[in-house]
Amino acid sequence: MGLHSQAIDNLEFIRSTMERSGAFTAVPGVGGMLMGATALFAAFAAHLAKSPKAWLAIWVGEATLAFAIGLAFSYRKAMLDGNPLVSRTFRRFVLAMAPSAFVGALLTVMLFRDGQQGLLPAMWLLLYGLGVSSAGAFSVRAVPLMGVGFLFLGGLGTFAPASWGDGLMAAGFGGLHLGFGYLIARHFGG
Secondary structure (H helix, E strand, O other), rough: HHHHHHHHHHHHHHHHHHHHHHEEEOOOOHHHHHHHHHHHHHHHHOOOOOOHHHHHHHHHHHHHHHHHHHHHHHHHHHHHHOOOOOHHHHHHHHHHHHHHHHHHHHHHHHHHHHHHOHHHHHHHHHHHHHHHHHOOOOOHHHHHHHHHHHHHHHHHHHHHHHHHHHEEEEEEEHHHHHHHHHHHHHOOOO
């Protein structure tokens, strides 16, 4: 019985190692939590914005800040793990995320130009959720689940009044990043 148990343990270790070798594991838990915290501040500031242009500037600034935080903490986590950040799995992760980010930027310009900024929160949540779900196929299990959470909030936003926009953004970009960042930090490190 002892030999059988040891063999099962060895197979589990091998399976786990193989799964991780094909996954982008430098997803930053602490960085995700920081991204969530800054998003909560942005949601509050955006809610108080005096004009649609100021509102958009706050959210574009937040997206830029969150991108920088995510990249910096991913780099830090990769270095601490002794892995290069720019790896095959990182490229797959980015390539899966990039199309929805590109479409989001184009649609943001179009919708804002046409005075449809009330549609932006639902669209941003949906496209970010799509990107995270897709990229999550190359990462740890928590990442695609977080993407599903964003898709749910974006779907809710398509039927909610525009006045719910900043609250949904706070729940998604703030709450989901905080919650999943904590889970990732606790179970997958950094």
